[in-house]
Every structure is written in C-alpha cells, then in structure tokens.
Amino acid sequence: MRETKNSKKSKNFFIRPEIFPAEKIRAFFTGRTPGIDREAVSRELDTSFSEKGLFMPVQKHTARVLVYEELTEDEIFKNPPEADAVITARPNTALGIMVADCVPVLLYDEKKGVTGAVHAGWRGTAQGILRNTIQKMASVFGSRPADIRIAIGPAIRKCCYEVDMGVLRQIEASVAASQPDNVPLYLVKGPKAYIDLPEANRRQAVACGAKPENIWVSEKCTSCDPGHFNSYRRESRLGAKAPGRQGGFIIRIS
Template identity: 40%
Template sequence: MLRTQNESVNNGYDLIYPEIFRHNEAEGFFTDGSRGLKIQDVADSSKPLYMPLQKHTDVVVVLRKGSSLPTPGTVADAVITDRDDIITGVQSADCVPILVFDRKRRVTGSIHAGWRGTAKGILSNVLRQFFSEFKSDAADVLIAIGPSIRGCCYEVGEEVISAVISASGEGDYIYTQPTGGKHIDLSVANKLQALRLGVNPENIWISPDCTYCVSKYHSYRRAQKQNTVTTGRQGAFITFSTCGDAA
C-alpha cells in the first residue's frame, strides 16, 4: 500500500487521487509539488519505489513478476509492470504525467510525456505493449492524466505542432491566439492517442489544472520567466492496492 493512502504528507503537498481509479485494484495519485518529497513519504518498507531516469525518450521499461529492478540511471520515460510488490512513478514540471491501469490483467504503467515524448507516441507505445506483452484489452484500460501545462499557456512553434500531429492526429488541442501564436494542449493530444487505440473515452480522466497558471504546482516555463535557476517537480505514482480498493 502507498504510505500516503488515507494519510497526510507532512510537507505541505496535496495529493490528487483520480476518481477513475476508485473501487479498482490500483492506487494511483499525483502530487502538486515534490521539492523535498522523500521516498519514505510514498513507499513503505515492503514496497520499493522505482523511477527511471527521464530524458524525453519513448523508451519503456517493462518489469515482469520475478524480474529485478533495473540498475540506477536506466534511461526511460515510462514503466510498465504486473508486479504487486513495487511502486512505480515519474516526475514532471509542465510535462504530462500519465498513470495507466488494466483492471482485468492487473498491469500498471507510469509515463512522463513532454512534447517530445508525445510526438514520439510514448503513450501509444505503452498501450501497444500492454496489448502485446500482457494481452490487455483496450476496454479494460483506465488512464489518469495528471496536472501539466495546458493549452491556455503552452505556446509552441510550428515544428512542435507538426511533430505532435504526426503522433496524435488532427484535433481540438491546437489553438491560434489573436496575436497569431499557436498554443497546444498535450493532455488532450495524449488522450487522442489513447482513443485511437480503442480506449473508452469514459475511462480517461484528465486533471483540469494547468501547472503554469496554478502557483502550487512547479512549472519549468514559469521558472524560466521568473529567472529561477532551479525548478521542483510533481510526482505521479501507482501500485496495486492491498485491499482491493483504490485510493
């Protein structure tokens, strides 16, 4: 069980438990900030926490039952597992954190998707591995997309838009501003990738929060604008429930 289940983390961070995981056998949550968030705030002694070294790739680590954890520093931006004895997670600060759960096959996934990862189709890659490696059915897949920079604030160039369209297709996630600038909503772009692979729309939850707009979140772009040297990170974590009920 996650240490934070039904507990408050005493470092001032709120925990966001997606409704979509309630009454299922997964525990998943997002934090609103993770500067100073320690492993012991998340994991208990019986469940180690595994987080890959994120480099905006489309690399997926698959951890099957009985397998060993990768060596520290293994580069990947997603983790899939059917192990119930570990917690997996990713960090983000404007990029899109995504948690995935197959409620029938009991497989979880944690994903870090910036614009590069989205353009490389990292969520599509994860879902295809759910289908091929674990024989998942799209109808059984639940997806929670956590807080990220949203279309209201994420201005990008044409090269980013073209790259994301190549992976997600055309959609209502691109906005032209009165000034002529283009904004993009990567949360919606990732949702479209899931829909194209057959995930039911009612099985996809998206946080309404924008990490740039809402000051309680860490935001890489906001930090740049404020000339802040370092930026904290949010966390996204998932594991199997020990009691058969989600957070």
C-alpha cells in the same frame, strides 16, 4: 470528475484520480509538496510491504517503455535505465515518474493486473510514448486497450504552452485526426500557437482503442497555479536554474 486533496498534517497536496478502483490501486499525482520526495511518496503509497520500494526510470524525453519484469536487480535498485515509461503486472510494485509541465499519465488494466506510469513532454507525445505504453501492455501482458483505465495528470495547457508551428505540427501528426473536437487541441493567437498536451495524450490513447469514458483528465494547468505546482516554463522564465518537480505514482495492492 473530481479531484481530491489530502492534507493530513503537512502541506502535502495529492490529486487522486477517481478512475481507479480504490480497493486495488493507490494512485496519485503530487503537487509542489511533497513533489518527488521519495519518503513522503512511499509513505502515501504504503510501500512498506514491498521489498523493492519505488521505481522511477531515468527520464530523457524518449518514447522508450520499460517492462519492470525485464529489469535486473542492479537496474531496479541502483542504475535505472533511461526511459520515459514503465509497466508491470506485479502487485506491490510502486512505479513513478516526475514532471514539471510535462504530462504525467497513470494506467491500470484490471483484467490483467497491469499498472503503468508515463512521462509525456512534447517530444515524448510527438514520438507516441503513451501509444507505445498501451501497445506494450497489449503485446507483453495481453491487455486490451478498451480495458485500460487512464489518468492524465496536471500539466501545462493551452492557456500557457506557447509552441512554434513545427512543434504543433509534430504533435498534431501524433494524434488521430478523426476525433470529435469537443476539446480543442490548440489555440492560435496571431503568430503564436498554444498547445494542450494533456488533450494530445487523451487523443493518442483513444486512437489506440482506449474508451473515452475510461480516461480521466485533470483540469489543472501547472503553469497557471504556482501555489500548487512546479512549472518548468514559469520557473525558468523567473530565472530558476533547477525548477522543482512533482510526479505521478501508482501501486497495485495484491
């Protein structure tokens, strides 16, 4: 696993997961810059050939997955529905989600040509947003979980993400128990628990039938790296009223 950066003329920071075939997929996670700047992201995705531009749902920490093909023109262009994941089998259709500590996940099934983008905070993770996305790719487009490639982007990790035991138990319950614990799901230090949200999502994907070798996980922690990432927890603690966001974006080229 290697993370790559691209800093052409600006300070733009992109992480390009190498799990996707470069000739068919453009996919990346952004850093603090360009964050969710639609112009910079669209330029990098090269959406010039796509009439509809970049689609992002209105995120609400739900477990709801949108199927792009089921959206109306009004929903695509003006009033995106509330949801925390979106999938499509259409080429030249750019999907994205925004995060700042929550986990951004990008998916691609080469056999069925399906792409997806997921926002998984602790609530979404506990409710199974990634599981729902994989299951919807299967039920709507006929994807086999074993064929789906998954990139789990920079998010808050167990070095920083203190949660209470109630949250810990909910997340634990959302992932399969019978998996090799080569990466711990959480740490307990005294009365406090620290959870690894990316690892929880990786386990959820494996429990759905995704192959571990088809899952790429960024090692970055958004809270630990203020030079590159916005962090809701870190910035809120410092008094920021509206912490910035970065995102995950994907497009399949026809």
